[in-house]
Amino acid sequence: MQFGLWKRPRVVAGRVYVVKGLGVVRVTAVEKINLSRLTPWEAEASGAKDV
Structure with missing residues (x-):
């Protein structure tokens, strides 16, 4: 897995995501x-x- 720093969140609290x-x-x-x-x-x- 590659880790990178994000400038802003890519997910939102309270939401459901499907992750491969x-x-x-x-x-x-x-x-x-x-x-x-x-x-x-x-x-x-x-x-x-x-990092």
Whole structure:
């Protein structure tokens, strides 16, 4: 999976999306994060390990 920084959210809280290879996903919240505050575990789990 390729991780890239987004200038704005690409999903909307409260909507349902169909994700190829994953299925139906309901987005419950969208929050802005600070990459420097991610723990190594969070970065690896989210795909942001090399950012």
